Amino acid sequence: MVFKCDITTLRQIYKRLKEVYEVISPVYDNGVIQYRKNPDFDAIPFGKAQMEYAGSYFVSDNIGKYFSYVRPYNTLKNFLRPAEEVLYRVYIKDGKLYFESENKHTKKPMAFFDVRKCDLKALSILDEVFINKNNYPDEYYKELRENLFIVAVNCSEVSDVCFCSSMNVNFNNDYGSDIVLTELKKGFLLEVKTDKGKRLLEGLSLKEADEDDLKEKNEILTQTYTKIKKSLNKENLKEELYKKINHPYWEEIGNRCLGCTSCTQVCPTCFCFDIIEKNSLDGSYSERVRIYDSCFNPNFATVHKFNLRDKIFFRYRHWLLHKMAYWQDQFDDIGCVGCGRCITWCPAKIDIEIETNKVRDFA
Amino acid sequence: MKPYDLIEGKILKVYQENYNTITVIVEVNLKDPRPGQFVMFYAIGRGEAPITIADYKDGFMVNTIRIVGDVTGYFDKAKEGDSIYLRGPYGNLWPIDKAFGKNLFIVSGGLGLAATRWILEEALKQKHRFKNVISLYGAKSYDDILYREKIEEWEKEIDFKTILNTGNERWKGKVGLITDLINDTDIDSNSVVFMCGPDPMVNAVIEILESKGVKKENIYISLERHMKCAVGTCGHCMIGPYFVCKNGPVFNYKEIEYFYTKKGV
Ligand SMILES: Cc1cc2nc3c(=O)[nH]c(=O)nc-3n(C[C@H](O)[C@H](O)[C@H](O)COP(=O)(O)OP(=O)(O)OC[C@H]3O[C@@H](n4cnc5c(N)ncnc54)[C@H](O)[C@@H]3O)c2cc1C
Ligand code: SF4
Ligand code: SF4
Ligand code: FES
Numbered sequence: 001m002v003f004k005c006d007i008t009t010l011r012q013i014y015k016r017l018k019e020v021y022e023v024i025s026p027v028y029d030n031g032v033i034q035y036r037k038n039p040d041f042d043a044i045p046f047g048k049a050q051m052e053y054a055g056s057y058f059v060s061d062n063i064g065k066y067f068s069y070v071r072p073y074n075t076l077k078n079f080l081r082p083a084e085e086v087l088y089r090v091y092i093k094d095g096k097l098y099f100e101s102e103n104k105h106t107k108k109p110m111a112f113f114d115v116r117k118c119d120l121k122a123l124s125i126l127d128e129v130f131i132n133k134n135n136y137p138d139e140y141y142k143e144l145r146e147n148l149f150i151v152a153v154n155c156s157e158v159s160d161v162c163f164c165s166s167m168n169v170n171f172n173n174d175y176g177s178d179i180v181l182t183e184l185k186k187g188f189l190l191e192v193k194t195d196k197g198k199r200l201l202e203g204l205s206l207k208e209a210d211e212d213d214l215k216e217k218n219e220i221l222t223q224t225y226t227k228i229k230k231s232l233n234k235e236n237l238k239e240e241l242y243k244k245i246n247h248p249y250w251e252e253i254g255n256r257c258l259g260c261t262s263c264t265q266v267c268p269t270c271f272c273f274d275i276i277e278k279n280s281l282d283g284s285y286s287e288r289v290r291i292y293d294s295c296f297n298p299n300f301a302t303v304h305k306f307n308l309r310d311k312i313f314f315r316y317r318h319w320l321l322h323k324m325a326y327w328q329d330q331f332d333d334i335g336c337v338g339c340g341r342c343i344t345w346c347p348a349k350i351d352i353e354i355e356t357n358k359v360r361d362f363a
Numbered sequence: 364m365k366p367y368d369l370i371e372g373k374i375l376k377v378y379q380e381n382y383n384t385i386t387v388i389v390e391v392n393l394k395d396p397r398p399g400q401f402v403m404f405y406a407i408g409r410g411e412a413p414i415t416i417a418d419y420k421d422g423f424m425v426n427t428i429r430i431v432g433d434v435t436g437y438f439d440k441a442k443e444g445d446s447i448y449l450r451g452p453y454g455n456l457w458p459i460d461k462a463f464g465k466n467l468f469i470v471s472g473g474l475g476l477a478a479t480r481w482i483l484e485e486a487l488k489q490k491h492r493f494k495n496v497i498s499l500y501g502a503k504s505y506d507d508i509l510y511r512e513k514i515e516e517w518e519k520e521i522d523f524k525t526i527l528n529t530g531n532e533r534w535k536g537k538v539g540l541i542t543d544l545i546n547d548t549d550i551d552s553n554s555v556v557f558m559c560g561p562d563p564m565v566n567a568v569i570e571i572l573e574s575k576g577v578k579k580e581n582i583y584i585s586l587e588r589h590m591k592c593a594v595g596t597c598g599h600c601m602i603g604p605y606f607v608c609k610n611g612p613v614f615n616y617k618e619i620e621y622f623y624t625k626k627g628v
Contacts, residue, residue: 087367090407097407097448101365129596136366136594245625272598275591279408286408295598303589314627329604
């Protein structure tokens with residue numbers, strides 16, 4: 001089912017979503033466009049444009065479209081696998097331990113309003129890591145994931161750091177979204193993909209879309225595609241990178257990289273974590289807390305007194321190789337969706353697309 | 364069941380192995396544990412540490428713990444009757460069937476003996492399936508030796524040799540490095556090797572094995588890496604594309620060699 005609607009109807013849809021779900025959508029705050037829980041429809045940064053280059057970011061006003069900004073700076077993993085998450089509360093009583101695990105079912109399920117294809121692809125990658133290709137599916141992630149409602153939005157504008165088109169991101173895949181939205185010259189195209197999506201729209205005054213609308217959507221997708229300037233060469237990528245594992249150029253990148261962990265924090269697919277214990281003073285109570293970790297942290301791979309990656313260049317190499325090569329062996333996919341966030345937020349202006357292409361092409 | 368659910372066990376016995384190492388027998392119901400696998404021991408307020416299953420039979424598990432830090436330190440005062448919380452078993456197995464009909468050669472250094480103890484016991488039970496079973500063990504000093512009584516039993520059954528880095532007046536055996544022992548041992552080039560020890564030892568041993576004609580694809584090593592989740596999602600234990608917790612801890616040397624021999628991988 002494909003419909004057409006105007007902004008008033010979109011507002012109604014958003015209102016309906018908020019009745020059932022905890023809605024997460026982009027807002028403009030603190031100089032950045034970011035995903036937030038439960039904002040108002042009017043807080044969505046309609047009409048704003050994002051300028052992003054290696055190491056720099058700014059947002060400018062009104063360019064005469066609604067969905068003219070690109071993806072927010074933060075990612076869906078922040079909601080499905082939060083930066084800090086209590087796994088268990090542990091009580092000690094008469095020498096015995098009692099475990100209490102968080103019960104998320106008591107909370108409202110979440111809806112993401114406005115997710116771009118790169119971030120949907122990233123979500124499908126996280127699903128592989130935490131559920132589908134894991135012998136011990138992560139129930140914490142799964143509980144939140146299974147009840148999601150997703151409104152996807154097709155990009156019509158791009159930023160200078162985007163290179164999703166050369167990664168395994170497919171603009172024509174709906175990646176399990178309930179509704180896929182495309183902004184046309186006049187109005188919005190709503191492709192309903194699931195029963196959940198259908199139920200949400202029931203009773204609203206929607207027009208059926210016609211051939212021309214669909215044609216316009218396809219043109220928009222093609223245009224967006226051609227606007228993307230960056231491109232990562234995936235051909236034999238894994239083999240080429242493995243061959244270059246001892247190349248001296250890694251040290252050159254390592255001299256620039258600050259090991260600040262920024263890139264891993266903003267990456268929608270970086271999943272590494274640590275488990276820490278938060279204790280009461282008398283030792284009778286402890287929380288097991290899962291927190292974000294980063295392979296750029298100096299002690300990430302310490303065994304005994306030895307840090308296996310004691311130089312920054314080892315850590316940068318590990319990160320890039322994990323994304324671009326190891327991931328292929330681990331999950332039959334590339335761990336990068338080309339969203340460009342790590343490029344924008346790297347204080348040293350290191351560009352993963354440039355560096356990967358460069359390393360792979362060394363003799 | 365959530366991936367980090369802990370189960371309760373009871374400590375049946377505690378033995379002091381040496382000055383910093385204990386062995387515990389834990390009564391616990393694990394789901395089909397096998398030689399090569401490990402469990403995560405939990406200490407309230409401190410966290411978890413991976414510990415090899417050194418033996419398991421009928422609901423009784425043997426673990427040897429070297430008291431080195433936060434988590435292991437908690438078990439320093441372990442007493443009989445104490446409850447213990449753990450999860451597992453995790454990881455893959457020593458591929459014993461690969462050695463059927465051939466010579467099985469087991470090499471362990473230091474605490475690595477804990478990781479090879481159960482598979483050695485298994486091999487002894489099925490001795491008729493191998494051409495021969497040889498086992499070499501290297502320890503730092505006389506006071507570091509683990510499983511003294513067991514070693515006496517093994518010495519009776521197979522060619523089990525121990526070497527110490529530094530000897531003392533009570534030590535009648537060989538002094539030197541484990542590599543010296545291998546040089547003195549008649550190794551069939553068609554042996555299947557199971558090995559666990561510190562990385563430098565593993566590297567040195569492999570060099571000698573290769574010079575004796577043992578093929579890389581017949582060498583299996585059990586690796587130790589920093590672990591947090593044990594289920595392939597925290598990223599800490601990666602070596603190249605492998606998760607030690609999920610694809611290991613036992614690796615075929617030929618498969619892992621490319622990454623194992625690179626610095627900082
Ligand atoms: C698959 C696997 C199986 C293992 N099996 C066993 C086992 O059967 N018995 C066992 O005792 N250990 C075993 N280990 C090692 C054990 O998990 C680590 O020693 C563990 O991190 C110790 O935790 P901790 O919190 O006590 O030490 P931490 O607080 O992490 O470390 C404290 C201090 O000790 C140092 N340290 C940490 N580990 C070691 C070590 N192994 N040797 C020397 N110094 C160290 C640290 O660098 C630090 O200085 C195994 C590890 C793996 C990956
Ligand atoms: S590596 Fe960089 S470009 Fe690729 S998905 Fe992560 S943040 Fe986006
Ligand atoms: S690549 Fe950039 S963002 Fe990533 S750790 Fe290095 S300096 Fe920080
Ligand atoms: S211990 Fe977490 S991935 Fe292996």
